[in-house]
Amino acid sequence: MPTTLSDEEAQFVDDIGHILEDHGRPRIAGRILGWLLVCEPPHQSFDELVEALGVSKGSVSSMTRLLVDGGLVERVALPGDRRTHFRMAPDAWSRVLSWTTDRVRRMHGAAERGLALVQERSPEADPWRLREMRDLYGIAARQLPEVAEAFENARRC
Incomplete structure (x- = not known):
């Protein structure tokens, strides 16, 4: 099912992106983080992130790697789904x-x-x-x- 962010969600996602950018991090990493903070369900597949945020697969690939390596986001596997999903790390x-x-x-x-x-x-x-x-x-x-x-x-x- 296609994901379209509401105006409020898009603003929140952009706000988090700008905050991270102000701290020397890539804006798209902040946008991914922002979406993972408010999305439902709280886990998103790679393709869902691409679609929701309207960014390239390359950006999502490199930025999710950055967020996972930094410990803010984790990869999760869902039963019966072969895709990798991402969610905020509990800690x-x-x-x-x-x-x-x-x-x-x-x-x-x-x-x-x-x-x-x-x-x-x-x-x-x-x-x-x-x-x-x-x-x-x-x-x-x-x-x-x-x-x-x-x-x-x-x-x-």
Whole structure:
């Protein structure tokens, strides 16, 4: 049965695509993710993704591979259906929190190293840019594990 997205669905899918694109990811990967967030049933075959999103098979192939490799989407086999289907991975958002926490900790460490470098090179310099970076990422690095724990607790309820 052909899938035509409603105007609201298409807008949501495009919004997720733009958000991912703003974070350096391919827009089509975000559009696939967006559709997998709102589609019914929650799993879609390769051809259903191509049709619903109006994109090439090559785009769907490479972007589903990217999303699967990233752990946000998983392949599923349905009984009696030889096609591969895709759906959101059950732990996708926990993975996002984990990656975000790792990136934040790395940025905090980079800021610390940058501060040491500037202070060693020019003790009289005012490295306010690095101090603010360190402070922001330090706060986030301390609080993100609490966010992750709260999210995991909410998932269990």
